[in-house]
Amino acid sequence: MGILLYFALLAAPATAQESPKLSDAEVASVAVIANQIDIDQARLAQERSENEAVLQFAQTMINDHEAVIKQATDLVQKLGVTPQENAVGKQLQANAAKTAKMLQTKSGAAFDKAYVDNEVAYHQAVISAVKDLLIPESENEELRGLLESIVPALQAHLEHAQMLQNQLNEK
Amino acid sequence: MKTLKLLPVDLSLLGLMLLCTTFAPLPKPKVHTIEISQMQFKPAALVVSAGDTLVFVNKDMVSHNATEQSGTSWKSPTLASGDSWRMAITKSAAYYCTFHPTMKGEVKVE
Ligand SMILES: [Cu+2]
Secondary structure (H helix, E strand, O other): OHHHHHHHHHHHHHHHOOOOOOOHHHHHHHHHHHHHHHHHHHHHHHHHOOOHHHHHHHHHHHHHHHHHHHHHHHHHHHHOOOOOOOHHHHHHHHHHHHHHHHHHOOOHHHHHHHHHHHHHHHHHHHHHHHHHHHHHHOOOHHHHHHHHHHHHHHHHHHHHHHHHHHHHHHO | OHHHHHHHHHHHHHHHHHHHHHOOOOOOOOEEEEEEEOOEEEOOEEEEOOOOEEEEEEOOOOOEOOEEOOOOOOEOOOEOOOOEEEEEOOOOEEEEOOOOOOOEEEEEEO
16 A cells, blocks of 8 residues: 555656656666566465465466566667666565565465455556556657556456455455 | 450350359358457457357467366467467357456357
8 A cells, every 4th residue: 555655646746747757767667666576476476375376366477577577678678768766666666575574474375365465456556656657757659658558467467366355355 | 346255255254153152052161350459359259150260369468368268168378479379169158368367258159
């Protein structure tokens, strides 16, 4: 939830002002970090979960977010942009580190529930961040196009995570 | 002169065409393309004839598959970005993507 709040606070002044707060190099960096975080958390799930549905979901997260990173890396290379570290990306990483620490204390069904709950919250936060912050901040059309094209995948991941959440709650 | 010369040719062509239509066998099997893009099968619902061919084409950057709902009848291999896969369809089926279970489609064989 912290991520969502942080994105909301950051996006609000940016939409009110005319000048963008993030350069394309910074947008690209945030996009790669946001995808990498989900891959890292999926790897943690592969280590700690024994639930077949959760493991399959984690594998999809790894495959899909790696595909997005590859696409983003190819694009920035083509555009000659070097992704640049920034406050938004650092905040994301700090939050992810906290989440990873929390997940590492759990195992079995408690881990599955905590992981899936976090995936629901994380995808919700990332979807709004991409729509309300990263897309409006992108000046390059191709970068904006790439960000727009990943929203349906993020949406499908969210629905998948919500489906798992319901299944785990029924048990 | 000109008309006279062409007429027999036209007539025989017409006859040939009539012959073909009269003795035409069953309609030729059709090929239906199902595009996978933006995490959707497009079209998600399709009506076909038995023996028609389905071609799944993945236009997304992420991998997908098409798997018959029960998981026992048919399943495509993993379709990476740009891949396509074809199959002859003989029975109505509901299908989905095992990687993204919210992606669903349906083919009705009539
Ligand atoms: Cu899929």
